Amino acid sequence: MKKKVLVSLIAATAIFTTAIQSFATVIAEGSTTVLPFAQKAAESLMDSNPKIDISIRGGGSGVGINSLISKRCDIAMASRSIKESEKSDAKKNKVSPVVYVIAMDAISIIVHPKNKIDALTKEQIRDIFSGKITNWKELGGADKKIVIVSRDGASGTFETFNELALNGQKLSKNALMQTSNQAVSQIISSSEGAIGYVGLGYVSGRVKAVKVNNIAPSPETVLNKTYPFSRELYFYTDGAAKNEAKEYIDFVLSAAGQKIAASLGFVPVIVKK
Amino acid sequence: MNKEKAIKALLTGAAFAGFIFLIGIFITLFAGSWTAIKNINQMHFIFGLEWMPYYEPPEYGILSMFISSALIGFCSSLICIPLGLGTAIYMYEIAGRKQKKFLKPALEILAGIPSIIFGFFAMAVLGPFLQNLFDLPSGLCILTASIALGIMTVPLISSISEDALSVVPISFKEASFALGANRCQTLIRVVIPAAASGIITSIILAFGRIVGETMIVLMASGGAIAVPNSPFAPARPLTSTIAAEMGEAAYGSLHFSALFEIGLFLFALTFILNFAAEKVGKKYRLKLGQGR
Numbered sequence: 135m136k137k138k139v140l141v142s143l144i145a146a147t148a149i150f151t152t153a154i155q156s157f158a159t160v161i162a163e164g165s166t167t168v169l170p171f172a173q174k175a176a177e178s179l180m181d182s183n184p185k186i187d188i189s190i191r192g193g194g195s196g197v198g199i200n201s202l203i204s205k206r207c208d209i210a211m212a213s214r215s216i217k218e219s220e221k222s223d224a225k226k227n228k229v230s231p232v233v234y235v236i237a238m239d240a241i242s243i244i245v246h247p248k249n250k251i252d253a254l255t256k257e258q259i260r261d262i263f264s265g266k267i268t269n270w271k272e273l274g275g276a277d278k279k280i281v282i283v284s285r286d287g288a289s290g291t292f293e294t295f296n297e298l299a300l301n302g303q304k305l306s307k308n309a310l311m312q313t314s315n316q317a318v319s320q321i322i323s324s325s326e327g328a329i330g331y332v333g334l335g336y337v338s339g340r341v342k343a344v345k346v347n348n349i350a351p352s353p354e355t356v357l358n359k360t361y362p363f364s365r366e367l368y369f370y371t372d373g374a375a376k377n378e379a380k381e382y383i384d385f386v387l388s389a390a391g392q393k394i395a396a397s398l399g400f401v402p403v404i405v406k407k
Numbered sequence: 408m409n410k411e412k413a414i415k416a417l418l419t420g421a422a423f424a425g426f427i428f429l430i431g432i433f434i435t436l437f438a439g440s441w442t443a444i445k446n447i448n449q450m451h452f453i454f455g456l457e458w459m460p461y462y463e464p465p466e467y468g469i470l471s472m473f474i475s476s477a478l479i480g481f482c483s484s485l486i487c488i489p490l491g492l493g494t495a496i497y498m499y500e501i502a503g504r505k506q507k508k509f510l511k512p513a514l515e516i517l518a519g520i521p522s523i524i525f526g527f528f529a530m531a532v533l534g535p536f537l538q539n540l541f542d543l544p545s546g547l548c549i550l551t552a553s554i555a556l557g558i559m560t561v562p563l564i565s566s567i568s569e570d571a572l573s574v575v576p577i578s579f580k581e582a583s584f585a586l587g588a589n590r591c592q593t594l595i596r597v598v599i600p601a602a603a604s605g606i607i608t609s610i611i612l613a614f615g616r617i618v619g620e621t622m623i624v625l626m627a628s629g630g631a632i633a634v635p636n637s638p639f640a641p642a643r644p645l646t647s648t649i650a651a652e653m654g655e656a657a658y659g660s661l662h663f664s665a666l667f668e669i670g671l672f673l674f675a676l677t678f679i680l681n682f683a684a685e686k687v688g689k690k691y692r693l694k695l696g697q698g699r
Contacts, residue, residue, distance in 0.1 A: 278544075279544045281544040281545045286630065286651045286652065287459075287460065287461040287652065292461070293461075296461070304459065304462060307631065307632045307633035308631050308633045308641075309631055309632075310545060310547060310629045310630055310631050310641050311629075311630035311631065311632070311643065311651065312630065313625070313651055320530075321545060321547065324534075324535050324538070324546065325538060325544060325545050325546070327544050327545075328544075328545065
């Protein structure tokens, strides 16, 4: 009796382990800005192809790239390009990073529709958000106090904005911190003196997006890189992607994958055929 | 016999479960905070005005959040104490049976409304209204959150206070009337002082509830990190900081641990408030000679 139980237990374990092994796991790690897109794309690919298993982890661009260099992940997600120091580290570990541009990320500066201001320079935006300019009349607008609306520090959009717009300056302490793009839009549409920022895909009719350095934010100006507050989002792999990792990246770059990017507020990159 | 023993053991376990959870929560909070307690200068943590975990170097100071919490608690009290006490006294002294039959369930329903609904109301209705009324730069401020919190805690104060009033022995009232005091004098000089323990307890509990409330302040108080200088300024209390940042703080990081320490701080704060409520309740009850 005991023997039978033992044998069946061993058999069950064996079947179980082989079942697990037949799922190849792709590990992607890195930028929290890229994470929601990578996650959604992975889920949708796994739904249509149950044999593939993709695990997505955050941590930040630096962490992802470091993981790739030390071969702890298959794909590094990054919102910046790889640094020279990281390149030489990779060489030492015999890792050759290959880059894929998977989407574009851009930030729109939004104000109330009644605000007379249509365009701001990068410097003006930095001064507004760091609290140096506090009234719209200093910029030629109405005599109204500027209300800064920001995403809370945990969001990828905050991180992006910090990097692209603030240039090392600290965000004003008087900024209202909101937990979603919708909440930011809601406040801006209801108060005339407010200014905020959202991902390009979240601009609604209730708010006005201002030009930055005289360039209006749009998918075209983002793709041709004339709009200042935009950047590319990357996947890095060790050598050209193979097998499951390749399948995943192909999916991310496919029309379906890029649609997911658009639905999350990113700008799709043009699919090369 | 064995069955009886088993049931007894089960009930004992149930009775102590709450206590064990309390200890467990305290230990978890303390363990989670340990990294922060070790690595952050505690004087800076408690008296620092800057909370900037995302910059290099990060700053972890909770004083401005503590001031926000206290100010919101104070403003809400100005709303819920008069309203709650007024309700309790009306129900005790003036309301007839029919009115009571209608008022009590209404208050109980108010008490049962989830706080997110108050938050939504504050954000979507009250905020824009106050913004137009006072011509504020933004409607999300201490006042908006305080009004919502004040309304939310009215039932808490009114129900405990009404209970306290109604257990004052009828003989007290009769003695007062016999001495020639009228209804108003009896209420103010005799009944309310006799019920003071319960009333004060209700106020302390309401304050604890307000300080610990998260959803309403997260939605309606604006969330600016600067020290608020008026009821019309936006603020970010302790609770909403944890709620807003916990989701994205990397597990095991210093930031994560600092959020735990805010939790520990809040835990201590509400613990002290509840303890005070308990003590006050006991002290005045004994004075009246009706110790239970």
